[in-house]
Amino acid sequence: MLVTALLSGLVLGGTYALVAMGLTLQYGIARIMNLAYGEVVIAAAFLAYTLFTAWGISPVAGLLIAAPAGFALGYVIYGVMMRPLVARAWDKASLEIDSILATFGLLFVIQGVLLVVFGANFTSYSYLNVAVNVLGTTLAANRLLAFVLAAVFAGGLYLLLTRTLWGTALRAVSVAPGSAPLVGIDVDRAARMAFALGGALAAAGGVVISMYQTFTATSGVVFTMKALIVVIMGGVGNILGALSAGLILGVVETFVATYLDPGLTLAATYAIFLVVLLWRPSGLFGRIAR
Amino acid sequence: MSELLTVSNLTKRFGGLTAVNDVSFSLAPGEIVGLLGPNGSGKTTVLNMVSGYLAPSGGTIALRRQVVSGLAPNRIALKGVARTFQLVRGLPSLTVAENVIAALAFGKRPLWGSAAATEALACLAQVGLAHKAQQSAKDLTYIDQKRMELARALAAEPELLLLDEWLAGLNPTELLTGIDLIRSLRSRGITILLVEHVMDAIRALCDRCIVMNAGRKIADAPTAEALCDPEVVRAYLGDGHA
Amino acid sequence: MNRDIVFATAGFVAVVAALASVPVFAGPYGVTLMIGLLGYVTLASAWSLFSGPTRYVSLATVAFFGLGAYTVAVFGESLSYPLLLVVAGLIGLGLAVVVGLATLRLAGVYFVIFTFGLAELVRQLVTWYEVNMTGTLGRYIFLPVTPEGIYWQLLALAALTFVIAWAIGRSRIGLALKVIGDDEVVASHCGIDIARVKLALFAVSSVIITLVGAIQAPRWTYVEPSIAFNPTISFLTLIMALLGGANRLYGPMLGAVPLFLLFEWLSANFPNHYSIILGLLFIAIVFVLPRGVLAFVEEHWTRLRGNDTRAGKGAAE
Numbered sequence: 034m035l036v037t038a039l040l041s042g043l044v045l046g047g048t049y050a051l052v053a054m055g056l057t058l059q060y061g062i063a064r065i066m067n068l069a070y071g072e073v074v075i076a077a078a079f080l081a082y083t084l085f086t087a088w089g090i091s092p093v094a095g096l097l098i099a100a101p102a103g104f105a106l107g108y109v110i111y112g113v114m115m116r117p118l119v120a121r122a123w124d125k126a127s128l129e130i131d132s133i134l135a136t137f138g139l140l141f142v143i144q145g146v147l148l149v150v151f152g153a154n155f156t157s158y159s160y161l162n163v164a165v166n167v168l169g170t171t172l173a174a175n176r177l178l179a180f181v182l183a184a185v186f187a188g189g190l191y192l193l194l195t196r197t198l199w200g201t202a203l204r205a206v207s208v209a210p211g212s213a214p215l216v217g218i219d220v221d222r223a224a225r226m227a228f229a230l231g232g233a234l235a236a237a238g239g240v241v242i243s244m245y246q247t248f249t250a251t252s253g254v255v256f257t258m259k260a261l262i263v264v265i266m267g268g269v270g271n272i273l274g275a276l277s278a279g280l281i282l283g284v285v286e287t288f289v290a291t292y293l294d295p296g297l298t299l300a301a302t303y304a305i306f307l308v309v310l311l312w313r314p315s316g317l318f319g320r321i322a323r
Numbered sequence: 324m325s326e327l328l329t330v331s332n333l334t335k336r337f338g339g340l341t342a343v344n345d346v347s348f349s350l351a352p353g354e355i356v357g358l359l360g361p362n363g364s365g366k367t368t369v370l371n372m373v374s375g376y377l378a379p380s381g382g383t384i385a386l387r388r389q390v391v392s393g394l395a396p397n398r399i400a401l402k403g404v405a406r407t408f409q410l411v412r413g414l415p416s417l418t419v420a421e422n423v424i425a426a427l428a429f430g431k432r433p434l435w436g437s438a439a440a441t442e443a444l445a446c447l448a449q450v451g452l453a454h455k456a457q458q459s460a461k462d463l464t465y466i467d468q469k470r471m472e473l474a475r476a477l478a479a480e481p482e483l484l485l486l487d488e489w490l491a492g493l494n495p496t497e498l499l500t501g502i503d504l505i506r507s508l509r510s511r512g513i514t515i516l517l518v519e520h521v522m523d524a525i526r527a528l529c530d531r532c533i534v535m536n537a538g539r540k541i542a543d544a545p546t547a548e549a550l551c552d553p554e555v556v557r558a559y560l561g562d563g564h565a
Numbered sequence: 566m567n568r569d570i571v572f573a574t575a576g577f578v579a580v581v582a583a584l585a586s587v588p589v590f591a592g593p594y595g596v597t598l599m600i601g602l603l604g605y606v607t608l609a610s611a612w613s614l615f616s617g618p619t620r621y622v623s624l625a626t627v628a629f630f631g632l633g634a635y636t637v638a639v640f641g642e643s644l645s646y647p648l649l650l651v652v653a654g655l656i657g658l659g660l661a662v663v664v665g666l667a668t669l670r671l672a673g674v675y676f677v678i679f680t681f682g683l684a685e686l687v688r689q690l691v692t693w694y695e696v697n698m699t700g701t702l703g704r705y706i707f708l709p710v711t712p713e714g715i716y717w718q719l720l721a722l723a724a725l726t727f728v729i730a731w732a733i734g735r736s737r738i739g740l741a742l743k744v745i746g747d748d749e750v751v752a753s754h755c756g757i758d759i760a761r762v763k764l765a766l767f768a769v770s771s772v773i774i775t776l777v778g779a780i781q782a783p784r785w786t787y788v789e790p791s792i793a794f795n796p797t798i799s800f801l802t803l804i805m806a807l808l809g810g811a812n813r814l815y816g817p818m819l820g821a822v823p824l825f826l827l828f829e830w831l832s833a834n835f836p837n838h839y840s841i842i843l844g845l846l847f848i849a850i851v852f853v854l855p856r857g858v859l860a861f862v863e864e865h866w867t868r869l870r871g872n873d874t875r876a877g878k879g880a881a882e
Binding site: 374375376395396397400401405406408412414415416417421424425426428429430431433435475479 | 753
Binding site: 066068114117118129130131133134135137138139140141142143144145146148149254255257258261265294296297299300303306307310311 | 620622624667668671674675677678679681682685686689690692693696697796797800803807837838839840841842843844845846847848850851852
């Protein structure tokens, strides 16, 4: 029971971490607080569902379609909606409010489109739903795959950000948006790339989620919320922080669901959020640098 | 001797920088004490900790032997501490009178309505600003803003008044008026701790001076003595002059 | 001065009296429409009471609204009607105090995030309570309240909200808000307990919002958490208040009336594409206000304080 709970907690946490990493890029580097983030996740989940049920394309292959699509969507949203807001913002607070309000509107647009196309029903499909034996307990193969995929994406992103010049530029913008241009970094381009990359991660997260969870057109809010909590717990802009915080959140939720009541998981999430905010407002692991 | 303000081993660190390092001093009721030191020596940080704007990293601040360090500024204000700011902070959306009423309405002895208006006028009269009571605060000249800020501090009926370079930037005539004004406050029993660079004012007003350098207290003596202290001279002018 | 107040009071009473007589000549559809309209006028005014001066954008409107509605649904048969409203108000107050104490000391963006998910949290907790404690999810509300009765109650609440907003502007707490808006550091050095002022306003605003939910609940006949906690309500309230100007006494009302009528028309004619149009409209509003919504809100605030240079000053604390 304990091992089972821990394992499914880690699987869930891996997904949360994957989803939250995209948001931490968008908020930490592009400075956009994107309330429509979860809607992109859900849209990708529906995409994976459609690909799988209509054309028999496996979700793993679906990733190759969904992630670039998420990247393109992020790129376009940033270019069309966010750049004007960034350009006119006179300080961090005004951009924060404007981006919150604009993406709040976007949330309703994406959700509305999903409702029109897919309806309000609970949706799921059965992919690799076979039991495999891990550490003496059984786990569905799709969950195991979800975890592996999350780990691959997280590792890849980490290497991208720390080992490439491009990633270093992104991190520089996160730490000091004012000084980055002084060393020849195009902040606008970096922000757009970060936002688009965040979109790709959201889409990847959505595909991974669709492999083992039931979702509806209106469940995006919950994912945005959890991703935000993970981002704040891990420290805004901190990739490893998001990874650890995501795993912690997944494990805590699974334990609450297993040992207390499944209806109380969101309450548990909130409790963690509040404790972190009151105890360490800069996150458990702090910012990359401050 | 009963001390009004007791500062013990006060320390403030900002990340790796220690802005105030193990500073201790005390003020007796009715004293006017100067807090001096070169720029960046930590004077304003000390005032900020006394008024509660910053929480100390170490050490304690006590008013009449009651520890106040770590309390929020509004709690400390109610215990009888008022201040002015190094960069004048008026409330631009309010009138001059309302600026003063802001301190009256939430002070130890809250006043509101016509009582507050009358009292605000009286406070403004003390600093010579009663005739501009109904003007908008943002239209005041620099010196008048400073007067208004002092009136707002006085409206709180403080026992301890913290003045952060209140006399800076005044012309010689205004300076004399300012010095007289501060002196008149002492006769009302207000204890004053002032951060100041204007030497004439310090000599004219302060019984005693505390001198800081690089976060540490380097002198605490009657004014004339403190200003001649070799370490103080070195802090201001460098080694060759000691 | 005093004459102005007399005139204003007389005008206010006349308007309220005229509105109170609407059910006499308006048909059932008119009353239904007016109930919705007054509901949003009250919601937007109550929202602005807190979010206007403090600039904390609350997305939690429906958490309180739904809580009020659900309280009526749960206790509708065991409590007498006036007591029902009192209980709903108290529950709203309790939640507001808990949320306020936990979040109002934090930076504004954390407050936004927290309130963003609050409705979902409350919805899940209510669902959990219903499933585990009562075993049923949906509830029927049969209360002997006529639509006219609901209308008059909402009118009274709207008038009360208006009076509260007006009184706050003239009271010590109103001055405290102006001082806080100008300079939080000076405010705290004047002895103002900033967190307490914010908490008090948040509580007043939340209780009013809870009561709107409680009063409107009998209109639904059937409630379940997904109906009572519909996030669209938070969304509409927010844009109405922002469009009208959250810092003016009449602002929320000016925003609520035209937008409500527009939304009514949209939902009648484009029921399926309603939320898409709503979202696009909202994005458009954010873009139309040229210097940003915050600047727009602030300009109304600064029209009084008339100082634009300070707009760039970062949060001091």
